[in-house]
Amino acid sequence: MKYLFFDIECASVFKNTAKICAFGYCLTDEDFHILEKEDILVNPQGGFHLTDRKGSQGLVLPYEYKDFKKYPTFPEVEPRIRALLEDPATLAAGHATMNDVKYLNLEAKRFSLSSFRFDFADTQFVYMNRIGVFNRQFGLGSIAEDLGVEFTPHRAADDAYATMKIAEAMCREEGLTFNRLLEKYEIRTGRIENYEVRQNESRAHAAYVEEAQKKKEERERARVEFHNYIDREKRRRRKEGILKNKTVCFSHPLEETLSASKPLAAALFAEGGFYGFRAEECDYYVYFEGESGPRIKSAAARGARLLTEAEFAQLTGRESLRG
CATH class of the missing domain: 3.40.50.10190 (BRCT domain)
Structure with a gap:
């Protein structure tokens, strides 16, 4: 079994479009020995519109924007990216992976490409299951700090590398392989197929969602009363x-x-x-x-x-x- 830790950067993200400009990955064996690490840079075929989560300008990618026009387009690099993600001997993983998988899905639709088909794990979701906290998101940097992983935000491939080191740290603490770690916390990997994306799931998260829904309904009944x-x-x-x-x-x-x-x-x-x-x-x-x-x-x-x-x-x- 190999693991493909990946991270995606986009020139812009809107409701129905996500113009990918970088696919960074770190491919390892089951013991987290690095086999490949690379940034695949992509001509997004559109301007850069970078905002933070509140919609404010200010996000800066660690690349020279003027150089992107010389890079291949997404349809040109898609076969290579697809081969990495869909290798049956490889499990793909990322941090908050649903976002990156959605970007791939939007680009496949944008260029009328066939749907991606692969399973994926999410190191953030694994971390949340380990600590039993589901009511907030955890940034890559905060998880890295908690686990003693050195992390400097930089290129997509470096973020993918940091994600790999986080997975390795969690496995090392529990004396398990990554697959066994998923099994321990009863995590079902996410999947993309036929342009539909299913998120990672676990028994603990399902119980949290059920309890949160009950509390919400109780609050709503109390408000009505x-x-x-x-x-x-x-x-x-x-x-x-x-x-x-x-x-x-x-x-x-x-x-x-x-x-x-x-x-x-x-x-x-x-x-x-x-x-x-x-x-x-x-x-x-x-x-x-x-x-x-x-x-x-x-x-x-x-x-x-x-x-x-x-x-x-x-x-x-x-x-x-x-x-």
Whole structure:
């Protein structure tokens, strides 16, 4: 068994296009001895439009952009790339591999080429299964630092090499081959075929997704119940009180904690206040201590008074009612 660790750079990425300009790879044997390492540079046949994840300009690739026009086009290098990825004796792997596989898929469609067909592993997904954390992404650099792998972002082939060293470090820590490591964490590799891409999956990730969905549904039910409670109780609002003609808004986590939100809502109505669901339009914004996020910032920007639920309970003459 051989392993093909690869990384792709694009001149531009949009919803339906990804113009590849570099395919870097590091081919090893099962013991991570390097057999080949190379950057295959590609004429993207289009301008460079490089942004970060927020869409801001600023990403810089470690290549001379003016040189790309002299490189072969994707259809010209595709047979070589395909041979590397589709070798039946080789398992392809990358970091956040779904992105790179999608780029290949888009380029195949762009140039009316046949679909790629290969299985692929994802070292980021393996790392997430090892530490049991699925609610965030881990950059190549942060994983490398955690595993003691030296990493300097540079060319695609160097990123592929760093991905290989991360796989090697995880295997070394557990005394397993890469394939055995996948088996230990019950990871099913992803696959591309017929222009459809299936992501990597595992039992642990499936359990996380199921639990996250249950919690989401519970939050949604609580929000509906809270909205209904507000619609009923607002009819009992007193005309006078310390919150007369003031609008109060709760954070979403507070709204969803009905044991706290309902009594506090009753208290604000008893003090002549109105309830509003828009943080940017309130006079008081109430939240659990330790919360942060855009809604708090919106309320603060408006000049609203920010209070923890305990402070609001004290303001309205109630004890803290968090359940």
